Amino acid sequence: MAITFTDVHDCAETTVYRIEGYNLRDGLAHGSLDVALYACDAHRGQLREHGALNGLTIHTARPVGAFTSSCGELVTYQ
Numbered sequence: 001m002a003i004t005f006t007d008v009h010d011c012a013e014t015t016v017y018r019i020e021g022y023n024l025r026d027g028l029a030h031g032s033l034d035v036a037l038y039a040c041d042a043h044r045g046q047l048r049e050h051g052a053l054n055g056l057t058i059h060t061a062r063p064v065g066a067f068t069s070s071c072g073e074l075v076t077y078q
């Protein structure tokens with residue numbers, strides 16, 4: 001599995017959301033985590049509309065601790 005990191009949005013605010021995009025696998029809507037997109041409070045709605053999440057089942061997670069990724073960081077697992 002290759003993991004790539006891309007900045008899709010330039011923002012210095014603290015990240016408080018991890019928007020996860022899942023693909024179907026074995027009949028499960030949350031079968032495969034394909035992308036994660038980190039967002040601050042202000043950009044959560046905008047980044048949920050990002051094209052990298054098209055066609056995926058979206059789940060927005062809140063951190064238990066602090067996220068180390070910056071707002072707009074897209075992580076792709078392939």
Ligand SMILES: [Zn+2]
Pocket residue numbers: 011012013039040041042043071072
């Ligand atoms: Zn932001």
